[in-house]
Amino acid sequence: MSGAYEENEGFDRTDGNGGDAAAPGPGEPETLGKPDEPDVVGGSADPGGPEAPDGPVPLDGAKPAPRIPLPRASVEDGEDPLPSPGRTVPLVLEHPVLKSLLGAWALAACSPEESAAVDEHLGECGACADEALRLREAVVLLQRPESLDLDPALRTRVLEGCLERRPPRIPVPEWAAPYDAETARLDALLQDFGDSEWHAPVRLRWFEADGTASRRTTVAGVIAHLLTVDGLVAVALGLADPLGEITAPTPAPASRTEAYWRASHYPPTRAVRGPWREQSHGIVRTASFTGSRSGRMPVSYGDFELPLHDAMLDRAFECWVHAEDIAEAVDYPYEPPAPRHLNRMIDLAARLLPDVLAARRLAGLSPGGTRRHLVAAGEPGRSLRLEIEGSGGGEWLIPLDSPGAVGSADHEVAHVALDGVEFCRLAAGHVSPVEAAAGQVGDREAIRDVLFAAASLSRM
Structure with a gap:
């Protein structure tokens, strides 16, 4: 500090009376000005006066820096790029390390920083990009496609679990269980349909005279078809015929369906779901009350007969087949019945x-x-x-x-x-x-x- 003073020409180390100022003793700080005047550097001359600003006062008489800093300039007003919120800064990793991370990257098991590093590397390294593509395709093959439908066996498992705890007073016969399950699955498919789905076109297909035959209808028309043919079983059990006063030329399933369609003033709508659902519940309930002894009761299909236990299987089969027709019409997945x-x-x-x-x-x-x-x-x-x-x-x-x-x-x-x-x-x-x-x-x-x-x- 004394060297800085000696560089100023004409600077005399004298006291206020012209004498030499006393040299500071050992351990005493060197001061400027008169010995009896307080040092104004870093403090206030008057203890009761205004508080001096923090920090040293410039020697050249410049205005001291304010104690409270001024507001900083907005980042938008500067030339620096704006920060990206949520952007992960990739790690700087060597090529062998990045290559070893490709498997974890394909499985989405990397940390955000590692994923960012691999993503940036794949844009520069063609060999790693090809390897990453193969690994991603392999991961897709390992994943089973999941249907939006519930497992067909879920209903059976839930019912079995409930029945193990409290057996039913009137159990559903084994030969009626497939019909009960398939009508419940179809009803679950229909419950969220809007008007557009109910009027979606469906083509019924079957084999006739060693050739294919088909009939164009709608989703509501398919449910009407199931309602009229299931009515053959309902009539055999003593329930009401869904045709009511409608007369069909023959009791064959196709004849009954055509008669029901012709008798409708308008094409079938979603209102047909209610009668079909009530009839299916009534068939299962009545079959349960009559017990297993009713399984051999004949059900007439017009030109042939089936015992009731086979007729219920036949109706369960047709319910599943037409449910697939409906699901295909509305582009919805549908699983086969329980094994x-x-x-x-x-x-x-x-x-x-x-x-x-x-x-x-x-x-x-x-x-x-x-x-x-x-x-x-x-x-x-x-x-x-x-x-x-x-x-x-x-x-x-x-x-x-x-x-x-x-x-x-x-x-x-x-x-x-x-x-x-x-x-x-x-x-x-x-x-x-x-x-x-x-x-x-x-x-x-x-x-x-x-x-x-x-x-x-x-x-x-």
Whole structure:
């Protein structure tokens, strides 16, 4: 500090009287001015006067800096870029480290900083970008597509859990459970439909005279169709006929449906859901009250009859098939029935095949009819092994010669394997027998007869 003073020319270290100022003693600070005057640097001459500003007063007499700083300039007024809110600053990592993070990046397991670093690196490194694309595609393959629908078996599991705690006073018969489940699933699909969905076009398809047939209607028209055909079961149980005073030419399902459609002054609307729902509940409730002894009660379909337990399976099958038609019309996913219910539906179709084969022979629609061997009722005859794969599958031996014959593995002449859902769509007339994805071994004519007979099970 004394060196700075010596550089000023003409500066004399004297006291106020012209004498030399006393040199500071050891440990005493060196002061400016007279010894009896207070030092104004960093303080106030008058203890009671105005408070001096913080910090030293400039020696050149400039205005001291204010104690309270002035407001800072806004960042928008400067030339610096504005900060990006939420923007993650990527880490600076070496190439091997970034490459090792690609797997975690594809699984979305990186931290935000690591993800930002990898994203920035992928824009510069083509090899890593290709590897990241392959890893992302692999992750997609590992993920199962999730349906918006609930698991079809969820209703069954919930009911079983409830029934284990408190058994019902009047249980639903096993043969009525598939119909109960499928009508409940379809009702759940319909509950959120708006007017546009109820009037969405639907094409009903079935197999007739070895060719495809179809009928154009709407979602509401499909529910009206289910209402009128389910009415055959309702009438057999002593319930009211949904046709009321409408007269159908024949009691066949197609005739009843056409009569109901023609009697409507306007196309069916969402109002049809209420009667269909009440009727399905009434069918299940009445079947439960009558008990298992009513399962053999005949239900007339016009040109044929089914016992009640098979008729309920038939209605459950058609409810599922038409629910898929509705879901397809509104572009909504729909799952197959629960495996044990699907197995019962397939079993019904397999048991009906011998009668359908015989009817096709009488109508001259079976090329293999000339090779038929007469077999007495209850005797084993030529058989086809029908193997159904997937959930609800199994094996059935279909007698080929006469409805009364018994399928026998010793007389097996052909073997057909199909997926369970594929077989059901074949039986619903949604898949042509020629296009059915079936594994075939053995007698080609017998295989063709059985596939066409399965498609002939369908109807409107």
